[in-house]
Structures are given as C-alpha cells and as structure tokens.
C-alpha cells in the first residue's frame with residue numbers, strides 16, 4: 001500500500017520547503033518588490049502634492065494657467081463669482097474655507113433652458129436685458145446645514161424643491177478657488193496613484209509549474225506514488241501563501257508610506273478582493289500549465305505574453321477603490337466600506353461574484369485537462385471511463401482482449417515458437433491468474449499518430465510477455481525498436497493504443513494510481529531537481545514510499561552506499577553539481593528506495609565508467625531477489641550478467657524470448673572459428689581445412705589474413721577441431737586461432753538482421 005494523502009502532502013511540502021529555502025533570495029526580492037514600488041509611488045505622490053501646493057500658492061496671480069487638458073483656460077480676473085466650468089481640469093488645492101454661497105455673474109444665472117426642472121426660472125432673454133434673478137449655488141455635503149440655509153433664504157421654495165437630491169448632485173462638484181471662484185467637476189488627479197497588485201507572481205506560478213512538467217518531474221513524482229490531490233493541494237497552498245505575502249506586503253508598505261489608496265479604503269474590503277483575485281490568478285496559472293509544456297524559447301515568450309493579458313477584474317477593483325479613495329479625500333470621509341458593497345452603483349459585488357465563478361470554472365477545466373490531457377482525448381477517455389464504471393472495467397477489457405487476440409492469431413503464424421509459446425502463456429494467465437505473475441503484457445500496442453503529413457508510426461506491435469517475481473527481464477533491441485515506448489506504457493508515461501498490461505494484477509489502463517504506489521522507475525533521462533541534494537531526493541522519494549524515522553535514514557544510507565555515492569560529501573552536494581555518472585547512480589538509487597515490487601530501469605548504466613557499471617550490476621543483482629526488474633540496455637554484457645530472461649524487440653515486435661543460454665543455443669547454434677595467417681598466404685588452404693573438419697562451415701569474415709568461420713554445433717567435436725588446428729599450425733603458417741561459442745551479441749545481430757529482412761513497415 002502506498003503513502004496516505006497526508007504522508008504524500010508532508011513529503012511534498014518538505015521538499016518544496018527546501019527548494020524555497022534555497023530560492024530565498026528570489027522570494028525575498030519578490031515579496032519586497034512592493035516596498036520598492038510603494039516607495040516610488042509614494043515619492044511621486046509627495047512630488048505631485050508639492051507641485052500642486054506651489055501652484056495653489058501662486059494662484060493669486062490672475063493669469064494663472066492650469067495644466068492638463070485645459071491648460072489654456074485662464075481665470076477671469078473680474079469674476080466676482082459665477083459659474084465658469086473648464087470641464088476636466090485637475091483639482092487645484094481646495095480652498096481652506098470653501099465658500100458656501102456665491103453670486104454668479106449675470107451671464108451665468110439660471111434660466112429656463114430645458115435642463116433645469118424649475119418652471120419659475122426666468123426666460124433666457126433676461127440675460128440680454130439684465131433682469132435675470134440671481135441663482136444661488138450651494139455646494140458641500142452637509143445636508144442639514146444647507147437645508148437650513150435654503151429654508152432661510154428661500155422659504156417659498158423649500159417645500160417644492162427636492163433639496164436633498166439637489167444637494168447630493170451638487171456635492172459631486174466642487175468650487176475651485178483661483179482668486180475668483182468657479183464650479184467644476186471634481187477633477188481627478190492626473191496620476192492614479194494605485195498600482196495593480198498583480199502579475200509579478202503569476203510569472204513565478206506559471207514558470208514553476210511548467211518547469212516541473214517540462215522536466216517530467218511531475219510524472220516522475222507521480223510514478224513514485226505522489227497522487228494528484230496532494231500535488232495540486234500543496235502547489236495551490238504554496239502559491240496562495242506567496243501571493244498573500246505579496247499582497248499583504250503591498251498593503252503594509254503602501255499604508256506605511258502614506259499612500260491614501262491603501263489607507264483610505266477599508267482594509268477588510270481590500271483584502272477580500274485581493275484574496276479573490278489571487279485565487280483567480282492561481283487557478284488561471286494552473287489552467288495555463290495544462291497547455292504549456294515548456295518554459296523555454298518560443299513557449300517562454302508565450303508565457304510572457306500571457307502575463308500581459310489584462311486582468312480586467314483587477315483593473316475594475318483598482319478603479320473603484322481609487323474612486324472611493326478620492327471621494328473620501330475630498331469629502332474628508334473614509335473610502336470604501338463594507339456597506340458600499342451593497343450599493344449597485346459601484347458594481348463591486350458583481351465583480352466579486354464574477355471572480356469567484358471564474359475561479360471555479362478555471363479549476364474545473366484544469367482538473368479536466370490535467371486528467372484527460374486534451375479535449376478530444378478527454379472525451380474519448382471520459383466515455384471509456386463512464387462505460388467501464390457502468391459495465392465493469394475488467395469484463396470490457398477482457399472482451400477487447402479477446403477481439404485483439406483473434407486479430408493477432410492470424411499474424412502469429414509468422415512468429416517463432418518461443419514467442420508463440422509466450423503468447424499462449426499470457427493468454428492463459430491473463431484470464432485465470434493475473435496475480436501469479438508480477439508483470440503481464442497482453443497484446444500491447446502503441447501507434448503514434450502522424451503529424452504534419454507524416455504517416456502513423458507503429459512503435460509497439462502487439463507484444464505479449466509475462467514476468468515472474470525475483471526475475472530481471474531484459475528488453476533488448478536496436479535503436480528505435482520500441483523498448484522505451486514499451487516501458488513508457490508500463491509506467492504510465494503514455495497510454496497504449498490497444499491491449500493492456502497487468503502489474504501485480506492491476507490494469508495499467510485503469511489502476512495506474514495504485515500501481516504507482518508499488519513501483520520504482522529509473523528513466524532514460526535523469527529527472528532530478530538541480531537545486532536539491534542527492535540525500536534530499538532520497539528523503540522525498542523515501543517518504544512517498546512510506547518510510548520514516550530511522551527506517552528512512554537507514555534506507556537512504558544503504559542506497560547511497562550501494563551506489564557508491566557516500567564518499568566526499570556527495571550526498572549533500574546539490575545535484576546541479578553532480579557529474580553525469582553520479583546523476584545516473586542517484587536515479588538508480590531512487591528507483592530502488594522503499595522496496596518497490598516492480599522496478600523499471602531504462603539503460604541504467606549509460607554514461608557510467610567500467611568500475612561504476614560493475615558496482616551498479618552488483619546493486620541490481622542484490623536488489624532483484626524479491627522483486628521484478630525490467631531493464632532495457634544496449635550492452636549485451638550487461639544483459640548477460642543481469643537478466644534471467646531476455647526479450648529481443650525489433651520493429652516494435654517481440655522477435656525472441658528466453659534466457660541468455662536458451663537464446664544462444666536456439667539462435668546461435670554455431671561456434672565461431674577465427675584463424676589468422678600472414679595476409680594473402682595459405683588462405684584458401686585454411687578454408688579447405690575448416691571444411692574438412694565441418695563440411696557445413698561458412699566463412700563470414702576475411703580481412704588481411706584473418707578469417708572467421710561459423711561451424712554448426714550439431715555433429716561438431718571440439719577435440720577434432722583442436723587436433724586439426726594444432727597439426728596444421730606450422731604447415732599452414734597459422735599465427736593464431738581460436739574457437740568461441742556464440743555470444744548474445746551474435747544472437748542480437750542475427751535476430752535484428754532477420755527482422756530487417758522480413759519486416760515491411
């Protein structure tokens with residue numbers, strides 16, 4: 001049984017913590033970035049305040065020019081009052097004691113023009129003959145004061161006028177004071193002193209997650225038993241924590257530096273919105289990682305582009321918060337409060353609802369795409385999943401297998417007897433006793449779909465193999481034979497196109513999550529974190545395999561010792577500083593830690609020096625006692641030393657299967673006699689001599705006096721060969737001779753050659 005979710009979460013959390021400790025410089029920069037930004041914004045705010053205050057002081061001059069859009073508007077020096085509204089000017093400093101009542105010029109006095117609802121206003125012609133009544137402008141937010149003033153000044157109108165509404169409307173305007181006075185819209189400052197609290201950390205989230213995908217570290221963790229739930233939970237919590245620190249430091253530094261945007265608005269309201277936005281941002285980043293598979297080159301620039309995508313909800317939040325902040329500033333009141341959330345005019349409640357909905361939708365999509373990879377693939381798999389739940393997995397699988405087996409029967413006539421025999425065994429045990437064998441491959445097939453006009457590639461063609469416990473099974477084959485594809489299917493890297501396999505009785509098509517808890521994998525490439533040490537890798541994978549305390553420490557020491565990684569402080573060095581051979585040995589150690597029942601090793605000794613290779617073989621030999629090891633290699637010597645059974649694959653098909661000795665007997669069937677004479681001399685006599693010893697002898701090689709003959713073992717006596725060669729040694733000027741049994745390499749070459757001749761791809 002594998003580690004519980006809690007144990008997996010603990011292992012992943014500790015591993016991430018170590019990585020983050022190493023990256024503490026970057027994290028500190030990230031979290032202190034708001035300080036820098038707030039300082040810049042605070043500085044700007046002070047500078048602007050200073051500039052506008054000097055402008056205010058100099059405003060006594062009648063020719064004062066206002067900057068911004070209406071920079072050419074100058075104030076009428078003769079104005080004693082009146083409405084002169086330069087629409088969108090910046091607000092100069094408000095007068096210390098704002099005038100409540102102003103008597104406007106004649107030309108600004110209110111007349112009937114269809115805009116005002118008052119029927120008792122004079123006709124516009126009064127402006128020509130100078131008979132317009134004075135219109136009193138009342139501004140400010142103190143309603144009761146204004147109403148009492150109005151009642152006193154206009155007792156006749158007080159009942160007919162909706163004072164409250166008018167005063168509210170008027171409170172959106174302010175009186176500016178530049179020697180004269182005029183009414184203008186409450187102009188907003190030119191600069192919005194608010195920075196969108198975003199983007200900085202979405203890059204971190206995307207890059208981190210995509211890095212793990214790109215380097216196949218995610219699948220590597222999965223193959224060692226890390227479930228999806230702990231992975232996503234820890235990743236989510238980690239990024240949420242980072243984001244919250246980022247936002248809180250923004251609010252903290254912003255407030256400390258006196259930015260009114262943060263100070264004026266209620267902190268609770270701000271936090272709720274930023275929190276919702278952070279969740280939305282993380283779920284969006286998660287969704288993106290299901291699409292991006294690389295952080296490098298062209299994809300890297302795509303990720304950067306994603307960063308530029310405007311977060312409209314955040315812009316809206318910042319805009320609304322700024323509005324409340326300005327309003328609070330000018331009206332000497334507070335900014336946004338909880339009670340404002342219910343006001344439909346600002347739309348903030350709607351923004352919050354949209355963000356929460358979006359967050360859920362992104363998470364759902366992420367789950368779907370992560371599970372089913374692509375939409376098309378997903379629909380197909382979802383259908384299979386539903387059908388299997390309705391009909392029962394194994395009934396369906398068995399039916400599919402029967403159909404496939406029948407299809408294959410037509411082609412097996414071409415196969416050799418050992419392969420046919422193996423197929424029959426598999427057919428039998430896959431029906432009756434799947435658990436009696438450690439690994440059973442049943443007609444496994446993989447077709448890579450052709451892209452860009454290329455034809456489909458059949459990488460594995462209906463392979464059936466059974467492997468017992470305590471056995472090391474070697475998968476040999478020339479380059480491109482399909483070995484890695486076979487291992488990839490067994491380890492869940494890719495899904496079979498047809499057929500299936502059972503690992504300890506569990507189906508790779510349905511039970512991969514359970515299978516992962518009991519296997520170890522040493523992939524062809526070393527999938528390691530450069531900024532973790534060897535010991536930390538083993539700690540992480542050991543914990544995933546339920547090891548803890550003294551047992552974990554002991555297992556790690558044992559692994560390091562068997563792989564000769566203990567000396568010279570190697571275990572505590574960062575993997576980024578390891579040599580290729582050290583990384584390879586660490587990968588093998590990882591695959592063996594925690595007593596997995598099945599271990600896959602894809603070319604484990606590639607890149608190792610001879611001494612390290614011998615040590616590796618020793619470790620693998622002792623490890624295979626109570627488990628199944630599936631090994632692919634290009635070294636015939638390695639296969640000969642380690643493997644109890646060997647299957648040679650060529651062009652995606654199993655060509656032969658058996659122990660090394662069986663294969664040599666079956667496919668060798670001959671000895672190789674090598675004879676060396678001085679070049680050109682006696683070569684024909686040597687050939688005649690060999691044929692006299694064994695009439696069926698066949699010369700396979702002749703270069704510069706060295707000849708090689710294959711002598712069929714059947715009917716051949718080694719003593720006869722020895723005697724004949726010793727007698728002819730001096731008369732035929734034989735410099736050297738030797739007789740060798742068939743090697744595994746000879747078998748391999750012969751099988752591959754035969755397959756090349758017989759296969760039509």
Ligand SMILES: Nc1ncnc2c1ncn2[C@@H]1O[C@H](COP(=O)(O)OP(=O)(O)OP(=O)(O)O)[C@@H](O)[C@H]1O
Pocket residue numbers: 448449457458459477478479480481482483484485486
């Ligand atoms: N993702 C892929 N898409 C298309 N074809 C692929 C893909 N992966 C592998 N192939 C093809 O499938 C065949 C088998 O490849 P595979 O990597 O399994 O061979 P191999 O026996 O492991 O080779 P090697 O010994 O060189 O590692 C090759 O012809 C290869 O080109």
